[in-house]
Amino acid sequence: MIQGVIFDFDGLILDTETPEFESFQALFRRYGCELTLDVWGACIGTGPEAFDPYVHLEELYASPYDKEEARAWRRRYYDERLASAVLRPGVLEYLQSAHEHGLRVGLASSSHRPWVTGHLAAHGILDAFEVIRTAEDVAQVKPDPALYLLALEGLGLPPEAAVAFEDSPNGALAAKRAGMFCVTVPNETTGSLVFGEHDLRIGSMADMPLMEVIARLEAQAGQGGRTRIG
CATH class of the missing domain: 3.40.50.1000 (HAD superfamily/HAD-like)
Structure with a gap:
């Protein structure tokens, strides 16, 4: 029973997961790259050590980039969308x-x-x-x-x-x-x-x-x- x-x-x-995925998709597109759900899906519901999207972006972009600026931009994007979540x-x-x-x-x-x-x-x-x-x-x-x-x-x-x-x-x-x-x-x-x-x-x-x-x-x-x- x-x-x-x-x-x-x-x-x-x-x-919280949909706006998070969308925020990372938007970040990747800023650099002309694409974050797919089959890659992202493996980390949903587990800890951050399962997948580092910033490292993955660097691999796809094939060049160093300003990670701190990218983190701040992504976080603003995410916070704006999460604010309206119910x-x-x-x-x-x-x-x-x-x-x-x-x-x-x-x-x-x-x-x-x-x-x-x-x-x-x-x-x-x-x-x-x-x-x-x-x-x-x-x-x-x-x-x-x-x-x-x-x-x-x-x-x-x-x-x-x-x-x-x-x-x-x-x-x-x-x-x-x-x-x-x-x-x-x-x-x-x-x-x-x-x-x-x-x-x-x-x-x-x-x-x-x-x-x-x-x-x-x-x-x-x-x-x-x-x-x-x-």
Whole structure:
């Protein structure tokens, strides 16, 4: 029986990932280069050590460039677009439903704590999470399962009693490695990426109520259903 839900943050609760990808695409085009999603997609949902876009740009540009100026330009571009970002559809309803039905609620993010809690507070939902685990809490971020295992420990739940909501392949892999149910909710950027194992995919949290999602997962588990790949 599912007793808890653990949410990712970037790209799932707030789509910070689409403006970030777009900001780097714009930067690359300033130098006559192209950043493709198949290259960028490998780093979504994990830590910054997975891919350095500034090094990749230098490789494509085949010449040194002013990285500090490039970083500042890219950051301004990103901040301007992120300023208008809103919570993804269905997020508030899922949090409300989870609390109404007595589910434990946690968050596991590969990003740093000030970034995560700052945005949660700005959108008025910081107090909705009993447990928040971020990059500072683990040696390895997603796709390593450590973040989810720590969040489960904080909620006092075994993996089979919780479902993770993820928007990226790296995040989904971390959840499945932790032994959890996993529902993927891709955003505009991650929608075309190839996902590994997961239990259910929905286009938006507004498409299906939380308790219907949980009922489907429990029914699938009861029937010995296999996780999906795609």
